[in-house]
Amino acid sequence: MSDYRELLPIATEAIRRGAEAMRGRSPGALSPKGDRDLASQLDFIIERELRAYLLDATPGIGFLGEEEGSTGPVEIRWVLDPIDGTANFVRGIPLCAVSLGLLHRDVAVLGVIELPFLGSRYAAARGDGAHLNGQPISASTTGELSEAIVAIGDYAVGAKAAARNRLRLALTARLAEEAQRVRMTGSAALDLAWLAEGRIDAALTLSNNAWDMTAGVAIAREAGASVVDRDGTDHNASSAMTIASTPPLVDALLALLAEADSQPVPVPASGGS
Known part of the structure; x- marks a missing residue:
């Protein structure tokens, strides 16, 4: 695949669903993940729902989720963090995100990130620039x-x-x-x-x-x-x-x-x- 832009609408819809769940549902039960780490019930719900959606929409692309691991091809695969910043999310701190990327031969070639409580959706595909809520963005030029x-x-x-x-x-x-x-x-x-x-x-x-x-x-x-x-x-x-x-x-x-x-x-x- 050379034009990853074709997959942006699918990734954006997946992210919209995940962000809507974060805004509309409670974290649910919390599960320990070793020493001082945790996952919420909603982490698992979002990951399962988005995995099903993406596998249906793009059956030739694999999937890797933080909570339940990998399925399908590994050369090109979706990579999802259903709630990035779970510790923030469960405490009501708005610095958290739903994050979906695409790895092709281990290189990041597409990404969509939504900050559900800050009204910000970032998106990019290789060769297409980066955008925030549909508008082009660029990194700073700070040099010191x-x-x-x-x-x-x-x-x-x-x-x-x-x-x-x-x-x-x-x-x-x-x-x-x-x-x-x-x-x-x-x-x-x-x-x-x-x-x-x-x-x-x-x-x-x-x-x-x-x-x-x-x-x-x-x-x-x-x-x-x-x-x-x-x-x-x-x-x-x-x-x-x-x-x-x-x-x-x-x-x-x-x-x-x-x-x-x-x-x-x-x-x-x-x-x-």
Whole structure:
């Protein structure tokens, strides 16, 4: 397939259905997903409904959902996060999204993200630019970290969280010294959409789950942002990290990440009474 634009109406309808469910239904029962992570009943409902819709509309395309995994072909497949930012959603925090992307040979080629409580729907297909509510958008041209607002992904939870957070904490400390502001929204899809719109200048996630990243990566790239792995190579589904920013900031951010990785995070001494 070369013209992914043909699939945008289908992806947009799927996203409309998911966003409508988020606005109109309660989260329902909550299920633990390991240490300090959770899924809502509505996560599963949306994923099952959109999986059925997409498999009917595009039977030759596979599907990967965050909650219930993969079905069908893997060379080209839809990738869905039914509620990105579930912890925000269940607390009534409006920074959450429904996110649907298309991976073709592990490269993000299409994405639609809706922020149901903010009235924003972002869409992009390779070669067609990025759009917000039907209007073209582009990433900012910020070129200095001192002028940049940088979003960083959530700290790790679950197995080996302390070890995984060493780099996250060190990077946060370095960003606090260099960037204009540092933000943590709790939704990777929202971070990448806001990068595409120019609201923020970089979105750094030190992991790479396809359901979190596919749609946002496609949208950010079509808006003119750069998205790379930690070594500066082009980002794909096999990358270790997702480093997305305005093109002039990439080198500075990768250098900052390398510095953070070389410096241990001080552990506060436990105080006595």
